[in-house]
Amino acid sequence: MATVAEFTLSSERFPLGTIFAKLPDVTVYLERVIPDANGTVPYFWVRGTQTDSILEQFSEHPGVRDIRLVDSIGDEYLMRCQWVAEHDGVLDALLDPEVVLLSAIGTTQEWTFEIRGESRESIAKFRQYCHDHDVPITLTELHALRPLEAQNDLTEKQRDALILAFNRGYFDTPRRATLQEVADEFGISQQALASRLRRGNRRLIQNALIESSP
Structure with missing residues (x-):
């Protein structure tokens, strides 16, 4: 049966969390993650700062390639970037076809994710992948998808x-x-x-x- 899980991860252990080092007041929403031949490509919304500051902050990270602005609505900016494989962390785990990202929100301290797996075994597989790759997620909620x-x-x-x-x-x-x-x-x-x-x-x-x- 399809299962929904919620888990948290410290911002310092999540690639996109690096934005908080110099921009502690922003909020980031991970929109989706797609695979790429050279790594992963996350799309994410940033609220609470300006585009130039976002580009400057991520351009200093060794794992980021080709970051750009995709769209903007008011003071929220949709960004995309290429994240090279050795810096993927949980981003790579989210590419599992048996797992669907429902939501992910991050602030200066931690990220909260909600994912849907095809089964409890899919969630267990996701957690095992994170464990094997030293991604210290903390499961906070787990329940079967309702009718x-x-x-x-x-x-x-x-x-x-x-x-x-x-x-x-x-x-x-x-x-x-x-x-x-x-x-x-x-x-x-x-x-x-x-x-x-x-x-x-x-x-x-x-x-x-x-x-x-x-």
Whole structure:
């Protein structure tokens, strides 16, 4: 049965995490990863800085080749680059055809990933690959994919996160609570909460606007 797993990885152990060395206030969302003859090519969104700063930061990394701007929306920039094989880390593991990247968000401390495997064995294989290649991921959630009609329902953690953030005024303008303040009430990291809110909002939009549209 298809299985969904959530895991975390320290930013310093993830290739894209190098952007935080000099740009600690940015947030990065990994969009997708595609294979390339000379390594892997990640596409990722960066929010909280300017394009020149992103290019400058990554151009100094020995593993990066040919980084470029693909698109921009407001203050968010979609970037792509070629990551050479010896610096791939978890990026290479995400190329496994039995694993689908659902979401990945990173801040200065850690990355939170959500992936879907064809089976529990696929997730186990992914974890073993990371272990064998010295990629210290920490599994935080594992559950079987629910039936088709329920796939877009929120998980309990996502529902609780959205309700508390709403009640505390995180979605108000101006905000009455910060992401960190809401995260502190759960006893989790800011990036873990941001990941839950992002995935929860995605499922709400898909369920309310996409699946219900004619």
